[in-house]
Amino acid sequence: MQHIEQPTIVTVKEVIKESSNFKTFVLDYPLDAKPGQFLMVWLPGVDSKPFSVAWQKENEFAIGVIKVGPYTKELFKLKKGDKLGFTGPYGTSYNFEDKKKILILGGGSGIASVTYLAQRARENNIEVDFLIAAKDKKSIVYEKWLEDQGINVIHRFKKNNHERAWDMFKELSSNNYDSWYACGPELLLKKIVDLSIEKKTKCQVSLERYMKCGIGVCGSCCVDPLGICLCQAGPVVNATFANNISEFGEYYRDGSGAKVNFK
């Protein structure tokens, strides 16, 4: 076989508690991923799930995890010195190298897909405005980490600005950005994509589908009506591509392949 798919085992170097249910796991490995790409993170005997790379340095990288179910509950038990496995990196990445000024939105666990984009953008001296979409003040994560890199962070709990993320995004979008990037709740992504097409602004979003194999074989992440696997054609797609996916903003498929509607 040309592709050997077996996990690489890495040691947890540090666990950072970002909020009551969000942790960053720093892993001891010189990963070579591009912003937006993901890994299948393996807990031996438990399961393996997709995670974007939250940031990457020369000899270490991180994933950001929200505690949502049995798998992440097990993952949250890991401490410094414990081991886990991964395969990947898989999938497409954000195009940003030629930009001067960009707008990024990150929401929910999706924020840990665009933080790495923000890191690389700053290393390329690109001006970055970063809008965090969060329900409440205590779920704001990575604010200081972003600011330390010279990124302008905006969210509704700053300066008593209580507008919804979408309203803030619309307002910001009138500034002249070379491109927008977003990862978060899909209904919000859909609005952003539609606005980018209307305003003819370049835009890339990262979409989440049920990924099991990561290598385009099992079909669990195939999207209608194209029938292609988002683990390879995605997770990062541009606005036109996103709107060619008829289920975008409408539904996704669960682990059995059944459709589940976005509310």
Add this chain to the structure above:
Amino acid sequence: MINLEIKINNLKLKNPTILASGILGVSSASLNNVVRNGAGAVVTKSISKEPRKGHPSPIIATYEEGMLNAVGYPNQGSIKASQEFSNVADIEAPVILSIIGQKEDDFKAVYNELKNCNFKAIEVPLSCPHTPGYGTMGGQHTPEMATKITKTLKEITDLPIWIKLSPNENLVEVGKAAEAAGADAIVAGNTMGPGMIIDIDTYKPVLGFGMGGVSGPALRPIAVRCVFDLYKAVKVPIIGCGGVTTGRDLIEMMMAGATGIGVGTAVLDRSVNVFSQIMKETEEWLKENDFKKIEDIIGLTHK
């Protein structure tokens, strides 16, 4: 022009390649995408009466010579599947329904739920090596079970019934029993094993289920021998399946006696476009060797 068409039962395929069940095939759109990439026919992921979530990940691991999988038959169950696949007649190649069950009534129930979806044949795997209650783990790979399940389906449908066998053992015996019970074609075969890959740093099996069926190049010579043996034992068409990755592999399997060729694991190494690639390579070989019809190479090794 070389004629690449083949016939299996009453089905005309534009070429012998058939998407093997379990690879892609989750939705109508997914099957359609495989057909756009050159497959002569496609088989759905196996459908059970009730929804199944499948095994935990990793569901796939590969090594130098092949692939292991333990996907565990995830599917949305027969009721939702009948909506998902309601329009398979729109797909420009025959679509084959793969049905799994434990009791005979399960097979009946799935068929009845999906009988108006315009499937062109039914495939029944008696041979999955890594799902408790089904296939080899469910004791289904015996002449007795092959007879029972084939007869059950033959009683309620006129569609061709294809029985998918295990390369592990009893293949010819079970194949002959299925043919005697009315099976219209034999698929030889499923993945072999199960096998196991252990991660030596954590001492744990890599696959979520621990073990999984072995496919890909490691399986190919065994699958070729299975087809060769079966060709001498049954009269119904054989669909050869196991490790076919290139045109050369397809030609070899047809010479052993296969009419149709299942392709699955090769999607990993050569992408979903592997069907077109295999057929392009096959056509070139046929041209160079002065064959006008691909049908003329079926069973050549026996002549």
